[in-house]
Amino acid sequence: MQRLPTYGIEVFLTIVREGSMRAAADALGVGASAVTLQLKSLEERLGIELFFRTTRSVALTDAGKVLFEAAAPAHRDLIYAIKKTREMAQSTTGTLRLSLSRGAYIGALAPALKEFLAENPGINLDLSWNEELVDIVRDGFHGGIRMGDVLSPDMIAVRITPTVKSAFFAAPNYLKVHGVPKCPRDLLHHQCIRHRHLTSSTMHQWWVTQDGQDKLIDPPARLIFDSAAGVIEAARDGHGVGWSMKAAMKDYLKTGELQTVLEPYAKDLSPFYIYYPMQNKRVECLKVLVEFLKDRSKKHPGN
Known part of the structure; x- marks a missing residue:
C-alpha cells in the first residue's frame, strides 16, 4: 500500500499560521534550515509548490490553499484526539x-x-x-x-x-455414611468430586503435602464439573469429597454444611x-x- 506523504504537514501548517519560515521555526523549536528542508521534502513528494517565497514573506499558492483548507481542520481533530488519548491514559476516572x-x-x-x-x-x-x-x-x-x-x-x-490455603471437604452426612478419610490413600475408596479445566479440558490436579513433600494424587472421579463452584455445591449436597481453595467454601464451613478433612495434608496453592x-x-x-x-x-x- 502506498503511504500518504503526510510527513511535514505540521511544518506546513505552522508556516501558514506564523507567516514566515523563521517564525515557524521559533514556534516549533527547531532551526530555520530544518523547516526549509521539511517543506521542500513535502513539496517534492506532492509534486507541486505550496508557497510563493520572497526574502521577507511567504504566500500560499493555489495548491497550498487547497492543502491548507483540508489539512487544517484535520490537524485540529488529530491534536484533539491525541489530547483525549493522553488524558485517558493519565486519568484516574x-x-x-x-x-x-x-x-x-x-x-x-x-x-x-x-x-x-x-x-x-x-x-x-x-x-x-x-x-x-x-x-x-x-x-x-x-x-x-x-x-x-x-x-x-x-x-x-x-x-x-500470599500463598492460598486449600482444603479437602465433604458434607457431614456423607462422612457419616462413608467415613472420614485419614490419609490421602483413603480417597481411592471415596466418591471424589473433581474439576475439569475448560481451557485445556484436563482434570484439575489434586496435590497433598506428605512427609514434607508435595505429591500428586489422582483419585477416580464420581462427579466432574467445569467449575470449582460446582465441586463445592455438589459436596455440600452430600455427593462426595472435593478439593479446592479453602476461602471459596468459608460460608459453608461456618454453617457446618461442609467440614474439612485431611487437614494435615492440604497443600498451599x-x-x-x-x-x-x-x-x-x-x-x-x-x-x-x-x-x-x-x-x-x-x-x-x-x-
Whole structure:
C-alpha cells in the first residue's frame, strides 16, 4: 500500500499560521534550515509548490490553499484526539474491565473491594467471571486476576496475595455414611468430586503435602464439573469429597454444611496475581488498582 506523504504537514501548517519560515521555526523549536528542508521534502513528494517565497514573506499558492483548507481542520481533530488519548491514559476516572475466576474474586479482590471503591470513587470495575483462561487482549480486558501457576509468560504480573490455603471437604452426612478419610490413600475408596479445566479440558490436579513433600494424587472421579463452584455445591449436597481453595467454601464451613478433612495434608496453592499486557502499563486507573492491591497485601499478609 502506498503511504500518504503526510510527513511535514505540521511544518506546513505552522508556516501558514506564523507567516514566515523563521517564525515557524521559533514556534516549533527547531532551526530555520530544518523547516526549509521539511517543506521542500513535502513539496517534492506532492509534486507541486505550496508557497510563493520572497526574502521577507511567504504566500500560499493555489495548491497550498487547497492543502491548507483540508489539512487544517484535520490537524485540529488529530491534536484533539491525541489530547483525549493522553488524558485517558493519565486519568484516574473511568472503567476497568477485568477477567477473573470466582476463586480469584473471593480470594483476592473481594476482601479489598469495599476499601478500593471508597478510596477511588471515579473508578468503576467491569468484572467478568471466567473459569477458563481468556485472551484478555483479544477480548478487550485491561487485565485479569489469576493464580500464578496459570499465567501466560508474556504478561506483566504483580503478586497481590500470599500463598492460598486449600482444603479437602465433604458434607457431614456423607462422612457419616462413608467415613472420614485419614490419609490421602483413603480417597481411592471415596466418591471424589473433581474439576475439569475448560481451557485445556484436563482434570484439575489434586496435590497433598506428605512427609514434607508435595505429591500428586489422582483419585477416580464420581462427579466432574467445569467449575470449582460446582465441586463445592455438589459436596455440600452430600455427593462426595472435593478439593479446592479453602476461602471459596468459608460460608459453608461456618454453617457446618461442609467440614474439612485431611487437614494435615492440604497443600498451599499459588498466590493470586493481577496481570495485564505491556501496552496497558500506562493506563492510570489500572496502575491505581495494581498499587492498591499490592500495598494492601503487604499491610494484610494474612487476608
